[in-house]
Every structure is written in structure tokens, then in C-alpha cells.
Amino acid sequence: MKKYHKTDIAPVEQENERDETYQASNPQIDKRRTSGNYHIVKRQRSYTQFINDKIEALDLPTKVRKDAVLMCSFVVGSDGAFFKNLSPQEQEKFFAECTRFFAERYGEGNIISAIVHTDETTPHLHLNLIPIAGGRLCAKKLFDRKALTALQTDLYREVGAKWNLQRGKEGSQAKHLDTAEFKAKKIVEQARGEADSIIAEADHNAERKVKIAQIHADGIVASAEQTATKAQQQAQKYLDGIVQNIEAERSKPTPKRKRQAEEEIALLRTENAALRQSKAIADRDRSDLFEQLQKAERRAKGKEQAFGMVSDMLAAYPDEFNALLNKSRAKNFAPSFKSHGNDRGGK
Numbered sequence: 465m466k467k468y469h470k471t472d473i474a475p476v477e478q479e480n481e482r483d484e485t486y487q488a489s490n491p492q493i494d495k496r497r498t499s500g501n502y503h504i505v506k507r508q509r510s511y512t513q514f515i516n517d518k519i520e521a522l523d524l525p526t527k528v529r530k531d532a533v534l535m536c537s538f539v540v541g542s543d544g545a546f547f548k549n550l551s552p553q554e555q556e557k558f559f560a561e562c563t564r565f566f567a568e569r570y571g572e573g574n575i576i577s578a579i580v581h582t583d584e585t586t587p588h589l590h591l592n593l594i595p596i597a598g599g600r601l602c603a604k605k606l607f608d609r610k611a612l613t614a615l616q617t618d619l620y621r622e623v624g625a626k627w628n629l630q631r632g633k634e635g636s637q638a639k640h641l642d643t644a645e646f647k648a649k650k651i652v653e654q655a656r657g658e659a660d661s662i663i664a665e666a667d668h669n670a671e672r673k674v675k676i677a678q679i680h681a682d683g684i685v686a687s688a689e690q691t692a693t694k695a696q697q698q699a700q701k702y703l704d705g706i707v708q709n710i711e712a713e714r715s716k717p718t719p720k721r722k723r724q725a726e727e728e729i730a731l732l733r734t735e736n737a738a739l740r741q742s743k744a745i746a747d748r749d750r751s752d753l754f755e756q757l758q759k760a761e762r763r764a765k766g767k768e769q770a771f772g773m774v775s776d777m778l779a780a781y782p783d784e785f786n787a788l789l790n791k792s793r794a795k796n797f798a799p800s801f802k803s804h805g806n807d808r809g810g811k
Contacts, residue, residue, distance in 0.1 A: 465612065467533040467595075467603055470512075476537060477511040480579055480590045490584070497583035502556070504563040505578035511535065511592065514576050518594050532686070534605035535576060536595050538566070541588030542629055554659070556580070559589045561623050566591055569618075570668070706745075 478486065484495050499646075507514050515534050540562045547555060563578045576592040577750060595603035607615075613634065620631035778785050 465536055465538045465607060467607070468535045468537060469531060470534055471644055473515070473535055475593050476535070476592070479575075480577065480592070491583045494583050500582040501579060502582075503565075503577065503579050504560055505572075505591075507577060507645070511576050515594055518596070520576070522596070522599055522601075524600065528601065532601055533595060534601070535592055536607060538591045538593075539588055540591060541553050541586060544586045546627075546629065547587050555587055558623075558627055559587075561626075562589055563591060565623055566593065569615075571596070619810055 477679060479488075482488070482493075482498060482501075484498050486493075486495075486498070488495075509517070519528060519534075522535070550558065559578075559580050563575070566578075570593055574594045574596050576594060578589060578591045580587060580589050595601060595606045597606055605611075616632060617634070620629065624631065
């Protein structure tokens with residue numbers, strides 16, 4: 465909560481009721497999301513006009529002092545983790561319950577505005593009210609230290625506990641931060657959080673890339689070892705075959721008798737002669753076959769030429785060709801007669 469005098473109210477209104485054209489000094493404000501800000505309570509007058517009308521209706525016996533507190537502004541919210549688990553409808557319900565708590569405690573007619581900002585790091589409610597009690601301005605009495613402690617306790621009990629929130633530590637000696645200091649602190653915390661996230665992600669990516677590279681390297685080494693082993697096995701098998709063939713030939717017994725050696729030599733000579741004769745016959749057959757093939761190709765070529773000539777003649781002289789063809793057919797199929805009897809000298 466912060467207290468404001470008359471000259472401080474207009475800048476607070478500009479910041480609270482901002483649109484996309486608002487020139488923000490707070491770097492946390494994202495103008496692309498400003499249109500998503502919404503009201504729980506909205507008046508048809510400016511903050512100053514609403515306050516003036518309200519004070520005028522009080523009919524105070526004396527004029528309001530220049531240094532009087534005319535507005536008390538509350539920021540109500542929680543951490544980012546709380547809102548991430550809520551839908552937009554649930555968030556609006558939470559802020560509506562907070563506004564209802566203030567309205568019942570300080571009077572709904574004294575609330576100047578209640579607007580939710582969704583364009584910063586976390587959603588939060590700006591609730592502004594006139595500190596009126598007993599028909600007079602009394603911010604000092606309404607919001608002394610004891611009253612603020614009770615306010616926080618009661619707000620937790622009636623609203624926060626229902627939403628599983630925790631109350632701040634009572635009697636804490638932590639230094640109170642004004643709005644600017646609080647926002648600066650939040651900016652630093654957010655920057656540190658983002659930096660930690662970036663570093664963690666970079667470490668994770670680096671570790672993952674190392675693992676992937678190791679897997680690829682292991683695969684390449686395993687494949688190379690498998691290929692080398694296979695090649696070695698094939699080479700060994702080939703060499704073993706050669707050795708076995710040599711050993712088999714070497715193990716054959718050498719003929720000990722001259723007669724046996726002569727018989728083997730004669731057999732080899734006979735087989736060699738037979739092979740030469742078979743080769744000569746095969747060579748002649750191939751030569752004859754080649755000559756017959758050439759003759760067949762020449763005959764086919766002649767027939768192809770004759771067919772071409774006939775086709776040309778038919779195309780050039782179709783009538784003459786048909787007449788010649790009919791004459792040839794008539795000659796080939798004409799009946800022939802042979803004399804059998806009345807020749808001179810015959811029977």
C-alpha cells in the first residue's frame with residue numbers, strides 16, 4: 465500500500481489506466497498485452513474528479529489540508545507459479561474476491577478503481593480507494609502499522625487460504641520497498657532467472673550434443689571394427705583354401721614305378737589329343753555357323769530391298785500394279801486340258 469496526495473494522483477491514474485500509447489518507464493510492461501488489462505471496478509470520472517465529488521459530499525466543517533492523503537493505492541498479487549496454474553477465468557475470480565474483501569472492509573463507494581494488469585511479468589491488481597471513516601479523511605488511523613498487519617492477516621484468512629496461498633511472515637524486519645524499488649528488484653530477479661535458464665539450457669544442449677557425438681563416434685568405430693573383422697575373416701578363409709589346395713596336391717603320391725608313370729603320361733596325352741580334336745570341331749562349327757548367319761542376313765536384306773521396291777511401285781503406280789497382279793493371278797489359275805484319244809495312230 466502507498467499513500468498519495470493531491471498532486472500525485474494524476475500520474476498514478478495514467479499508469480493504472482494506460483493503453484498501448486502509454487510511454488512506460490517500466491521495461492517490464494509489454495504493450496502488445498496492454499489491451500488485455502481489465503477492470504473489476506471502473507468509474508466514469510477521473511480519479512481526481514471522483515475524489516473531489518466524494519469529499520464535497522462529506523460536508524466537512526473545515527477545508528481539506530494540502531498535505532492530506534486523498535488516495536491509498538494497493539497492489540494485490542502473488543508469484544508467477546501461482547498464476548501459471550490458473551486459467552484466465554480463475555485469475556479474474558481471484559482478483560474479484562480480493563476486490564470484494566476491500567469493498568466490504570472499507571466501503572464499495574470509497575473504491576476509486578480496481579484494475580488488473582496482465583501486461584507485466586505476473587498479473588496483479590491495482591486497487592485505489594479514498595481513506596474515509598466516520599465521515600472524514602483518516603488515512604493515518606485506517607492504515608497504521610497495526611491496521612496493515614491485521615489487513616494482511618484477514619486478507620489471507622478470507623481469500624488467500626482458499627487459493628492455497630501462504631501469509632507473509634508476521635513481524636518480519638524486512639525493509640519495505642516502495643513501488644519503484646519493488647519493480648527494480650523484480651526486474652533484476654527476472655533477469656537473473658532468465659540468465660540462469662539460458663545457462664541451464666546451454667549446459668543441457670552441450671551435454672546432449674556431446675552424448676550424440678559420442679554415440680555417433682561409437683557407431684563409426686563399431687562399424688569399422690566389424691568391417692575389418694569381416695575382411696580379415698574373408699582373407700583368412702581365402703588363404704586357408706589356397707593352403708589346403710597346395711597341401712592336397714602335395715599329398716598326392718608320386719608314381720614310384722616307371723610303368724605306372726608311363727601309363728599316366730599316355731593317359732594325359734590321350735586326353736590332350738581328344739581336347740584338341742574337340743576344339744577343332746567346335747572352331748569349324750562356329751565358322752560354318754557364322755557363314756550361314758551371314759548368308760541369312762544377306763537374304764533377309766535382299767528380301768527387304770525387294771519389299772521396299774514393291775512398296776514404292778505400289779505407291780507410285782497403284783492401278784498398273786493391281787492390273788499386273790490380276791493378270792498374274794489369272795494366268796496361274798487358268799485350267800489346262802490334255803488330248804486323250806482321236807489322234808492319228810492312237811487307239
